[in-house]
Amino acid sequence: DAGITQSPRHKVTETGTPVTLRCHQTENHRYMYWYRQDPGHGLRLIHYSYGVKDTDKGEVSDGYSVSRSKTEDFLLTLESATSSQTSVYFCAITGTQGGEAFFGQGTRLTVV
Amino acid sequence: GQQLNQSPQSMFIQEGEDVSMNCTSSSIFNTWLWYKQDPGEGPVLLIALYKAGELTSNGRLTAQFGITRKDSFLNISASIPSDVGIYFCAGQDSGGGADGLTFGKGTHLIIQP
Numbered sequence: 001d002a003g004i005t006q007s008p009r010h011k012v013t014e015t016g017t018p019v020t021l022r023c024h025q026t027e028n029h030r031y032m033y034w035y036r037q038d039p040g041h042g043l044r045l046i047h048y049s050y051g052v053k054d055t056d057k058g059e060v061s062d063g064y065s066v067s068r069s070k071t072e073d074f075l076l077t078l079e080s081a082t083s084s085q086t087s088v089y090f091c092a093i094t095g096t097q098g099g100e101a102f103f104g105q106g107t108r109l110t111v112v
Numbered sequence: 113g114q115q116l117n118q119s120p121q122s123m124f125i126q127e128g129e130d131v132s133m134n135c136t137s138s139s140i141f142n143t144w145l146w147y148k149q150d151p152g153e154g155p156v157l158l159i160a161l162y163k164a165g166e167l168t169s170n171g172r173l174t175a176q177f178g179i180t181r182k183d184s185f186l187n188i189s190a191s192i193p194s195d196v197g198i199y200f201c202a203g204q205d206s207g208g209g210a211d212g213l214t215f216g217k218g219t220h221l222i223i224q225p
Contacts, residue, residue, distance in 0.1 A: 033212050042200070042217035043155075058211060090154050094212065100145060101202070101213055103154035 003027050006091050006104035013111055019078040021107050023091030025071075031094040032074040033058075033101070034066060036087040043090065049074055050097075081111045118201050118216030124224055131188040133219045135201035143204040144177050144184035145213065150197045158199075159186070188221075196223050 003026030013019050023032060034046040045058030047066040055066050063085060065077045078085055091104040118135045125131060135144070143162055147155035159170050161177035161184060168175055172189045184203070188195055198220050202213040 031212065040217070043215040045211060048211055056211065092212070097204075099143070099204075100157055100160050102157065103147075105154050106152075 004091060004093055004102060004104040006089075006107050008107060009105065010108045011110070013081050013109070015082060015111055016080050019081050019109065021076045021089055021091075021109070023074045023076070023104060025074075025093050027093060027095070027102075028071060029093040029095045030071075031097065032068065033092040033094075034064075034074065034076045035090045035092065036060065036085075037090060037106075038087050046076065046089075078109075081109075083111050085109065086111045116201060116203065116214055116216040118219055120219060121217070122220040122222065124222050125191055127191060127193060127223050127225070129191055131191055131195070131221060132185065133199060133201075134183060134185045135203070135216045136183040137203060137205070137214075138182070139205050140181040141184075141203035141205050142181075143213075144175070145202040146173075146175050146184070146186045147200040147202060148197050149200065149218075155200055191221075191223055193223055196221055 005024045007022045033048045035043040037043050044060045046060055046064050047058050049055045049068040067075045089107045092101040094101045116135050116137050145160050146158045148158050149155045159168050159175040164177055164181045165179050166177040174187045176185045198218040200218045201216040
């Protein structure tokens, strides 16, 4: 199994509060991604990183920010959580652009 | 962005039956990948395809990279209960870009007793 750890695995938070999800990898892969998974929508890209301090927006980036200060860590922050951000969040890594992606186990976030 | 059309959306089959699912895109892809997701887990890579016409097997699973580079197929032979789950296709289009893969919406495989 690829060395990817997401934390926390489950979180319940209140509307309006900031939330940070963490993705940690031990594979030294260059590319890291945050997806959200919702019924009927599949996996949608939120933000991605192509190197330390190099990040860009994905398809559904509004309300989210990311940071990557080290190769192994990619943080996703919900600046002010809303109920529409209730979802399952997955981190993924690839060693090459467009290559095989390996996923973490996911974080189930509920915003009440 | 790119879209992948994955079908069928769900399949209800009997144990022992063969399964076929496919993905099509509106543009040429350089890579096709197939994943399986079990409940409460992240997607796990099953098969990777990198060349048009490529046919690759992984146990009872066989996948093909379409000649037109706009489609891919996954077949599962002699299904067993542990095959239940959601199967996703994914691909990287020829435009490249660091934004990674485009995913289909998944095929839910349900095995009826």
